[in-house]
Amino acid sequence: MLRRRESAVEVAELADDGTTSALTGIPADALPALVAAREAAPAAVRWVWDDTTRWYPALLAAGVRVERCTDLRLTHAVLRRSPFADQALLAGADTAGWDALQPVAAADPALFPPADPADLLDPAAEHRRQQAALAASPRGDGLALLLAAESSGALVAAEMTHTGLPWRADVHERLLTGLLGPRPAAGGRPAVLERLLGEIRAALGAPGLNPDSPAELLRALQQAGLPVADTRSWTLEQLDHPGVPPLLEYKKLMRLLTANGWSWLEAWVRDGRFRSSFLPGGVVTGRWASNGGGALSVPTLIRPAAVADDGWRFVVADVAQLEPRVLAGMSGDTAMAEAARASDLYEGMVAGGAVATRAEAKLGILGAMYGGTRGESGRMMPRLTRRYPRAIGLVEEAARAGERGEVVHTLLGRGSPTPTGSWAERAVDLGEPAEQAGTREDRDRARRAWGRFTRNFVVQGTGAEWALCWMADLRNRLWRLGGDGPLGRRPHLAFFLHDEVVVHAPEALADDVVAAVRASASTAGRLLFGAFPVDFPLDVAVVRSWADAG
DNA sequence: CTGACTTGCGCC
DNA sequence: AAAGGGCGCAAGTCAG
Numbered sequence: 001m002l003r004r005r006e007s008a009v010e011v012a013e014l015a016d017d018g019t020t021s022a023l024t025g026i027p028a029d030a031l032p033a034l035v036a037a038r039e040a041a042p043a044a045v046r047w048v049w050d051d052t053t054r055w056y057p058a059l060l061a062a063g064v065r066v067e068r069c070t071d072l073r074l075t076h077a078v079l080r081r082s083p084f085a086d087q088a089l090l091a092g093a094d095t096a097g098w099d100a101l102q103p104v105a106a107a108d109p110a111l112f113p114p115a116d117p118a119d120l121l122d123p124a125a126e127h128r129r130q131q132a133a134l135a136a137s138p139r140g141d142g143l144a145l146l147l148a149a150e151s152s153g154a155l156v157a158a159e160m161t162h163t164g165l166p167w168r169a170d171v172h173e174r175l176l177t178g179l180l181g182p183r184p185a186a187g188g189r190p191a192v193l194e195r196l197l198g199e200i201r202a203a204l205g206a207p208g209l210n211p212d213s214p215a216e217l218l219r220a221l222q223q224a225g226l227p228v229a230d231t232r233s234w235t236l237e238q239l240d241h242p243g244v245p246p247l248l249e250y251k252k253l254m255r256l257l258t259a260n261g262w263s264w265l266e267a268w269v270r271d272g273r274f275r276s277s278f279l280p281g282g283v284v285t286g287r288w289a290s291n292g293g294g295a296l297s298v299p300t301l302i303r304p305a306a307v308a309d310d311g312w313r314f315v316v317a318d319v320a321q322l323e324p325r326v327l328a329g330m331s332g333d334t335a336m337a338e339a340a341r342a343s344d345l346y347e348g349m350v351a352g353g354a355v356a357t358r359a360e361a362k363l364g365i366l367g368a369m370y371g372g373t374r375g376e377s378g379r380m381m382p383r384l385t386r387r388y389p390r391a392i393g394l395v396e397e398a399a400r401a402g403e404r405g406e407v408v409h410t411l412l413g414r415g416s417p418t419p420t421g422s423w424a425e426r427a428v429d430l431g432e433p434a435e436q437a438g439t440r441e442d443r444d445r446a447r448r449a450w451g452r453f454t455r456n457f458v459v460q461g462t463g464a465e466w467a468l469c470w471m472a473d474l475r476n477r478l479w480r481l482g483g484d485g486p487l488g489r490r491p492h493l494a495f496f497l498h499d500e501v502v503v504h505a506p507e508a509l510a511d512d513v514v515a516a517v518r519a520s521a522s523t524a525g526r527l528l529f530g531a532f533p534v535d536f537p538l539d540v541a542v543v544r545s546w547a548d549a550g
Numbered sequence: 551c552t553g554a555c556t557t558g559c560g561c562c
Numbered sequence: 563a564a565a566g567g568g569c570g571c572a573a574g575t576c577a578g
Contacts, residue, residue: 213574214557232558234564255559258572283568287562294570297561322562363565370566377565456567460562498562498568 001048003123020124032062048127050118052154053103060162063486071154072126073101074281075147081415083407084139089132097121139413146412152472157278163488164273165495172305183262196250203243260302268293286414286464306546315513316549317540318500321345323463324365329529330411330462333391337534354387369459371452395455402454403447410461419450469524477516510542
């Protein structure tokens with residue numbers, strides 16, 4: 001166990017019986033050497049600390065990698081919301097402090113920022129409470145796995161933030177110049193946008209139009225005789241008007257400029273790496289969030305700029321249809337697991353006779369997981385329910401539970417949030433007019449919306465658990481693939497996108513990495529679903545550029 | 551002026 | 563034709 005006190009670090013051994021050895025104080029700058037020595041010793045160690053973002057960046061900067069940790073901030077958050085954790089066992093004097101603890105955003109070069117609220121917390125006591133809650137839990141095994149996976153995810157996230165994703169600014173700039181024209185002076189529009197703007201204004205007969213203003217654009221479209229209620233691209237695509245093609249092109253390129261243009265490059269790419277920060281557990285379902293650079297929505301358009309170093313390759317792996325496969329596994333639905341034996345689950349459903357076409361299969365499954373009840377996907381439900389009773393039954397029950405205001409949970413025991421406040425308040429949150437928030441129709445609408453959330457929560461959350469287990473195992477396999485250097489000189493995880501990983505590896509090790517990625521996927525399936533036969537086939541590509549995968 | 555909200559769109 | 567779940571981000575808009 002590590003904790004900060006003043007400018008020193010205190011180290012103690014936590015035994016399995018809950019006892020704590022005497023604290024040893026060491027100067028902060030001696031910590032990397034101490035951790036490195038313990039990591040090199042034959043006896044495995046798990047570091048228990050308040051929050052990985054407060055400890056690990058400095059260790060990585062010093063070239064020290066740790067094998068295992070318990071991130072008490074993240075594990076606390078999971079246990080506090082889990083229906084399988086006795087909250088009374090988690091209660092302590094500083095519980096509110098743990099509830100409120102936030103990750104440290106930037107990698108602060110100073111190891112010990114002043115007045116950190118984390119310094120007031122007692123990690124040994126918190127660890128004891130968590131262990132007690134685990135021991136008393138009816139689902140302790142699942143929760144223990146979840147806590148380990150969550151903590152491992154914290155290590156992965158810190159490592160990916162540390163190494164970054166290889167990014168060629170020159171390739172990115174060529175791409176921008178090719179599509180937009182040369183970089184304009186600050187405040188100006190690139191030449192291509194300027195030209196499109198002229199075409200749009202002429203075609204709509206609106207000389208002063210600023211298409212970046214949705215309200216202004218909507219008025220101009222309506223004055224040009226176009227029957228539209230909003231200015232979304234898919235709405236405009238339906239129209240036959242000479243102003244529409246340049247407008248769609250303008251919107252697409254303006255999006256590129258503002259989201260991933262020259263200023264994005266300046267803000268997020270340094271020393272040939274895209275550096276964003278990942279936030280494990282940043283989403284209620286357990287998915288990661290990111291802050292900075294929109295890491296989880298890097299458009300495919302700019303992925304050609306993600307290029308492996310000379311002599312290195314990217315191994316890009318994603319699991320096809322992760323969530324329906326997870327649904328098959330967690331519900332124990334053998335018919336859907338049978339369909340999941342195909343590398344394309346939707347084709348497997350067609351082969352199994354559940355639906356006639358792949359398109360129907362996809363529509364129906366997405367509707368079942370997201371709560372689409374109208375139109376095409378709604379009409380698919382009776383057939384899917386007959387064919388896959390357990391899988392469809394599981395999401396339906398999650399939806400009903402949410403509509404009753406109950407908590408639902410993932411396979412490993414992550415709990416959904418309780419609906420906050422009244423249904424009427426929820427209706428306001430959903431954008432209903434306040435004066436109507438109290439009507440019965442609005443409350444029913446809000447209830448159904450919450451049901452769609454809990455319906456999706458169980459699947460999305462369990463998918464996130466599979467992905468965490470996948471990465472946790474892969475991280476260790478990659479480390480064992482060898483090399484003596486620090487993380488960045490060995491095969492390492494460079495990016496993660498919900499169901500896809502990008503590994504940066506020396507070319508000579510690429511085949512080994514492919515094998516490791518596949519082996520880890522098998523391990524994750526076994527960890528979550530034991531012997532239940534549900535497959536998680538991967539699409540794996542060894543490429544120079546991310547854009548060349550898939 | 552700042553900050554909160556809306557709109558739209560990128561990703562899964 | 564989407565829809566239906568989860569996000570982050572940027573520009574416009576508007577209230578204080």
